[in-house]
Amino acid sequence: MKTSRPIRARIAPAAILHNYRLAKRHAPQSKAWAVIKANAYGHGQWRAVDALRNEADGFALLECENAVALREAGVTQPILMLEGIFSARDARAVIEHRLTSVIHCPEQLELLVRNGRFDTPISLCLKLNTGMNRLGFTATTLPKAWETLQQLPQVDVTLMTHFAEADGERGVSWQLEGFRKLAGDWAGPVSLGNSAAILRHPDAHGDWVRPGIMLYGASPFADQSAVELGLQSVMTLESAIIGVQELAAGDRVGYGGTFTADRAMRIGVVACGYADGYPRHAPTGTPIAVMGRRTRTVGRVSMDMLACDLTDIPEAGIGSPVTLWGQGIAGTVPADEVATAAGTIAYELFCAVAPRVPVVVDQPDVAGRP
Numbered sequence: 001m002k003t004s005r006p007i008r009a010r011i012a013p014a015a016i017l018h019n020y021r022l023a024k025r026h027a028p029q030s031k032a033w034a035v036i037k038a039n040a041y042g043h044g045q046w047r048a049v050d051a052l053r054n055e056a057d058g059f060a061l062l063e064c065e066n067a068v069a070l071r072e073a074g075v076t077q078p079i080l081m082l083e084g085i086f087s088a089r090d091a092r093a094v095i096e097h098r099l100t101s102v103i104h105c106p107e108q109l110e111l112l113v114r115n116g117r118f119d120t121p122i123s124l125c126l127k128l129n130t131g132m133n134r135l136g137f138t139a140t141t142l143p144k145a146w147e148t149l150q151q152l153p154q155v156d157v158t159l160m161t162h163f164a165e166a167d168g169e170r171g172v173s174w175q176l177e178g179f180r181k182l183a184g185d186w187a188g189p190v191s192l193g194n195s196a197a198i199l200r201h202p203d204a205h206g207d208w209v210r211p212g213i214m215l216y217g218a219s220p221f222a223d224q225s226a227v228e229l230g231l232q233s234v235m236t237l238e239s240a241i242i243g244v245q246e247l248a249a250g251d252r253v254g255y256g257g258t259f260t261a262d263r264a265m266r267i268g269v270v271a272c273g274y275a276d277g278y279p280r281h282a283p284t285g286t287p288i289a290v291m292g293r294r295t296r297t298v299g300r301v302s303m304d305m306l307a308c309d310l311t312d313i314p315e316a317g318i319g320s321p322v323t324l325w326g327q328g329i330a331g332t333v334p335a336d337e338v339a340t341a342a343g344t345i346a347y348e349l350f351c352a353v354a355p356r357v358p359v360v361v362d363q364p365d366v367a368g369r370p
């Protein structure tokens with residue numbers, strides 16, 4: 001619903017395409033499953049699909065129903081179900097719609113074998129647990145799975161694992177070692193890298209990479225910014241100033257009075273709160289931009305509003321545009337910086353944008369350029 005309340009999430013599909021191409025340049029030998037789970041990390045599944053439809057080698061998501069919807073919308077590329085099947089119905093749909101299902105445990109393999117038909121080719125991604133200890137077969141459960149798979153005709157298997165610390169100091173080599181041990185002399189296709197591995201570990205890509213967060217223009221790293229990586233911001237959360245308060249030294253702001261003015265100050269009240277998806281834990285000092293100038297939030301974020309410091313932006317007043325994060329007319333504030341200030345990651349900020357926030361999709365200009 002378009003509302004007159006000024007908050008908007010602005011989406012730039014051209015930036016998704018730019019970021020996908022950047023992933024492919026980092027992994028030139030690999031195909032890529034564009035990860036569009038969680039409603040494309042809050043950007044809108046169909047917006048991401050439309051942006052990448054002619055270019056992505058495949059798409060990765062969670063729900064079988066969504067995978068089928070992509071097929072019904074004419075998507076012909078491989079579609080990977082990252083958590084595999086959940087029901088007998090999913091098992092049948094995987095075969096009927098030529099979906100690629102992860103199989104991560106013996107029970108799931110059993111569910112597929114009992115309910116699937118195997119007279120047409122089927123693609124599976126067998127997930128190996130190499131140290132993340134979330135999903136995947138281990139040295140104990142893998143041999144029996146191999147046995148079962150060998151009895152199925154026309155099954156294409158890709159071996160896959162997921163990295164727990166590709167963005168951190170420990171890196172991926174320890175998991176690659178575990179992968180080699182489990183995979184033995186496997187010569188078939190493998191799928192390894194997430195965004196962090198794509199950008200930082202060229203030895204950990206495999207035949208298929210799985211870029212997620214980088215498509216949406218945020219950095220998977222705490223120590224390297226999206227701009228430094230060449231990524232373009234996709235989502236801009238923008239709003240406007242709807243109230244102004246003049247404070248004297250000693251005045252406090254917001255619930256709990258967690259911020260006290262130490263001098264005369266001018267405060268802007270922004271139409272954006274935690275019910276819009278802005279993190280309530282963002283403390284005083286979280287970056288925000290007003291009329292092209294960077295400033296800081298002050299006091300506690302409330303449900304529908306937050307406050308920012310306008311003392312050094314005298315030209316700002318009611319109606320002035322605000323960028324909460326992203327790259328907007330009111331300025332640029334990397335989502336990663338807001339996330340860091342709030343003790344979280346941009347993934348969570350994007351996914352948390354509330355349904356009440358109207359979305360505006362940037363259109364390419366008349367010449368078709370982004």
Ligand SMILES: *Cc1c(COP(=O)(O)O)cnc(C)c1O
Binds near residue numbers: 210211212
């Ligand atoms: C979400 C997910 C990805 C994408 O991770 P990013 O860090 O967003 O690039 C890749 N692989 C699997 C299995 C995932 O669940």
